[in-house]
Amino acid sequence: MSYEFLLQLIVNGIVVGLIYGLIATGLALLFGILHIVNFAHGEMVMLAMYAMAVVVPLLGGSYMASFAIIVIAAALLGWLVSGGLLAALSSKPGQMAIFEKSLLLTLGLSIILLNGVQYIFTATPMMVTTDIPTGAFTFGTVRLSYGHAIAGAIAIVIFAGLYLFLTRSNSGRALRAVAQNREAALMIGLDPEKVARRAITLSIVLCAVGGAVLIPLYVFQPIVGQALLLKAFAIVIIGGMGNVLGAAVVALGLGVLESVVGGFANIVWQNAIAFLGMILVLLIRPQGLFALAMRKG
Amino acid sequence: MLRNITLAGLVVCAATFAAHAQEKIQIGAAMPITGPVAHGALQEKRGLELALEEINAAGGVLGKQLELLYEDNQCNPSVAVTVTNKLLEAGVPAVLGQQCSSAVLATMSLFQRAQVPLVSSIATNPKISELSGVGGNPWVFRLNPSDRELAVANVNYLASLGAIQKIAIVAESTDYGRGGADAFAEAAKSKGLEVVSTDFHPLGAPDFTTIIARLLNNGTQAVAVYQAHADNANFARQAHAMGLKAIMTGKLSLDGDTFAELIKQGAYDDAVTAFPYSPAVDTPENKAFTARVLEKYGESATYETFAGYESLHILAQAIEKAGKAEPSAIRDALEKTSYKSMIGATVDFDDHNQAHNNAVIITIKDRVLGVKDVFPTK
Numbered sequence: 001m002s003y004e005f006l007l008q009l010i011v012n013g014i015v016v017g018l019i020y021g022l023i024a025t026g027l028a029l030l031f032g033i034l035h036i037v038n039f040a041h042g043e044m045v046m047l048a049m050y051a052m053a054v055v056v057p058l059l060g061g062s063y064m065a066s067f068a069i070i071v072i073a074a075a076l077l078g079w080l081v082s083g084g085l086l087a088a089l090s091s092k093p094g095q096m097a098i099f100e101k102s103l104l105l106t107l108g109l110s111i112i113l114l115n116g117v118q119y120i121f122t123a124t125p126m127m128v129t130t131d132i133p134t135g136a137f138t139f140g141t142v143r144l145s146y147g148h149a150i151a152g153a154i155a156i157v158i159f160a161g162l163y164l165f166l167t168r169s170n171s172g173r174a175l176r177a178v179a180q181n182r183e184a185a186l187m188i189g190l191d192p193e194k195v196a197r198r199a200i201t202l203s204i205v206l207c208a209v210g211g212a213v214l215i216p217l218y219v220f221q222p223i224v225g226q227a228l229l230l231k232a233f234a235i236v237i238i239g240g241m242g243n244v245l246g247a248a249v250v251a252l253g254l255g256v257l258e259s260v261v262g263g264f265a266n267i268v269w270q271n272a273i274a275f276l277g278m279i280l281v282l283l284i285r286p287q288g289l290f291a292l293a294m295r296k297g
Numbered sequence: 298m299l300r301n302i303t304l305a306g307l308v309v310c311a312a313t314f315a316a317h318a319q320e321k322i323q324i325g326a327a328m329p330i331t332g333p334v335a336h337g338a339l340q341e342k343r344g345l346e347l348a349l350e351e352i353n354a355a356g357g358v359l360g361k362q363l364e365l366l367y368e369d370n371q372c373n374p375s376v377a378v379t380v381t382n383k384l385l386e387a388g389v390p391a392v393l394g395q396q397c398s399s400a401v402l403a404t405m406s407l408f409q410r411a412q413v414p415l416v417s418s419i420a421t422n423p424k425i426s427e428l429s430g431v432g433g434n435p436w437v438f439r440l441n442p443s444d445r446e447l448a449v450a451n452v453n454y455l456a457s458l459g460a461i462q463k464i465a466i467v468a469e470s471t472d473y474g475r476g477g478a479d480a481f482a483e484a485a486k487s488k489g490l491e492v493v494s495t496d497f498h499p500l501g502a503p504d505f506t507t508i509i510a511r512l513l514n515n516g517t518q519a520v521a522v523y524q525a526h527a528d529n530a531n532f533a534r535q536a537h538a539m540g541l542k543a544i545m546t547g548k549l550s551l552d553g554d555t556f557a558e559l560i561k562q563g564a565y566d567d568a569v570t571a572f573p574y575s576p577a578v579d580t581p582e583n584k585a586f587t588a589r590v591l592e593k594y595g596e597s598a599t600y601e602t603f604a605g606y607e608s609l610h611i612l613a614q615a616i617e618k619a620g621k622a623e624p625s626a627i628r629d630a631l632e633k634t635s636y637k638s639m640i641g642a643t644v645d646f647d648d649h650n651q652a653h654n655n656a657v658i659i660t661i662k663d664r665v666l667g668v669k670d671v672f673p674t675k
Contacts, residue, residue, distance in 0.1 A: 002514065005510065123331075123335030134538050134563075136538060217538075219530040219531040220527075221336060221527050223335070227501055227503050259507050271502075
């Protein structure tokens with residue numbers, strides 16, 4: 001097939017990869033800093049989509065205004081629930097560790113959110129019409145729909161912001177410090193509770209952004225988060241559990257690879273790639289592609 | 298004294314309970330209440346509940362009230378086996394639904410082993426009727442036309458337009474999608490239309506950009522889809538945004554607000570589909586039915602609402618005719634079904650327990666949905 005076709009696939013893949021990245025980095029952040037495995041991550045993205053479905057019509061279809069409201073609401077909600085969440089997950093010696101506790105808690109939360117949303121909104125496919133026009137930018141024969149372009153642009157801004165936050169700000173450095181070595185972070189006077197609450201809030205904000213960028217692209221139903229979550233898990237495992245930068249890079253790579261393989265081979269292979277990659281990484285480099293070193297013992 | 302009162306109370310309770318149990322006939326209803334096709338179950342349930350109200354208000358069946366025992370098969374064959382066993386163990390004399398072809402195909406043998414009839418009204422894989430009735434499984438009955446009959450009608454109509462030569466197929470990777478895709482490819486071949494690509498995606502796939510990129514590049518003029526309707530709405534929205542001009546065809550369920558919006562936006566311009574039902578079919582019975590559904594649920598009836606509604610009426614008629622709520626008597630009575638459907642035809646079963654109700658050709662012209670033709674599938 002043609003060069004234009006390849007180019008189209010790569011453009012599609014980059015946008016899909018950026019969207020995967022938004023969802024996977026939030027998951028990686030929580031695991032890296034708090035050792036929380038969040039099975040409700042996909043449902044939180046879904047919740048953001050339904051929240052958009054409520055807010056957008058109230059604001060007369062304005063996408064950016066609704067986007068801002070949802071993200072701010074997610075930040076507030078994140079900060080509010082983080083305290084309770086940490087209390088529920090805190091464990092004393094001899095109890096279940098935070099990792100196991102988080103598995104059970106978030107799995108339960110996922111079931112409640114999924115069925116709760118289906119109960120309220122029903123499973124009827126939902127479409128939100130925003131002020132983003134239907135149509136595409138065309139570069140020669142390559143097309144990029146307005147919705148995809150906006151999703152990609154938002155993701156790039158978020159990643160740049162996330163990168164600057166984690167590397168240049170003290171709050172961000174504190175997050176990384178706790179992720180690298182919890183005891184040492186305590187010793188230099190970081191407040192672990194505050195750091196943990198920031199991490200949870202940031203992860204929930206990333207869910208909200210992830211859900212909001214899908215609004216102009218998808219017709220969705222309550223189960224939408226499940227497919228996205230499985231992919232995000234594969235990405236986090238390939239990138240190195242808890243490595244935020246690794247997750248972002250793998251997400252982008254996977255998006256492009258999936259698109260090109262799906263385009264030139266049978267589409268069925270498209271969905272196999274992430275999981276084949278995950279199995280390979282677990283066999284050959286179980287710490288993940290981007291983990292620099294693994295502490296033993 | 299106190300003990301006597303308690304005893305008397307218990308006796309009264311037990312007696313009422315027994316009487317209560319005698320008054321009811323429980324029918325199994327398996328459907329995908331959760332999962333990627335949950336919207337279909339919601340609609341089917343509306344139809345069933347509406348029929349149930351009517352039947353019970355008119356005195357029930359054999360003087361007893363009907364009751365539906367719902368189970369969620371999640372449109373997943375292995376879950377379908379589990380919940381079907383549960384219904385069969387509960388001793389229901391017949392089961393309605395399953396909805397998904399994979400769920401019907403996975404559970405057909407269970408019905409044969411238990412010797413309990415299944416009345417399927419939505420699953421469209423052609424294999425189901427090949428395996429039912431004469432020389433196969435006499436316990437499975439299907440009310441709706443299979444994708445083979447629908448694909449033939451669909452392709453005939455497309456061919457009559459003259460402009461469409463190249464068609465791509467996009468289907469979900471399930472028994473429904475694969476059965477539909479095969480049926481369409483066969484029908485297209487016999488009419489000399491070229492199938493330029495066939496893609497099978499997972500049920501509930503969120504992103505279709507790769508498939509759309511292929512369709513933008515292979516010169517297809519029409520896309521025949523066999524997808525769950527949430528997936529189809531999603532696919533159509535993305536294809537429209539990316540500027541795919543090929544018309545939509547295959548199996549299109551175009552009822553409901555989301556589709557109304559997509560049609561208005563132009564995602565289904567010039568679409569053509571052969572479908573088992575449309576709320577727009579112009580018969581007095583259908584008009585009354587759709588008005589009732591709209592009044593009760595605030596939403597228009599869909600294929601699943603219609604299927605649920607007629608399937609319970611047909612089963613109730615068979616139980617009445619059987620004279621007792623026993624599986625084999627009901628099965629024998631089902632074979633002799635003669636039911637006047639609200640969309641015109643008289644429903645009866647052939648040797649393969651396949652009914653031949655009417656079906657419709659639906660087209661979108663100038664962004665308005667219209668029923669082009671109501672045709673017999675016999």
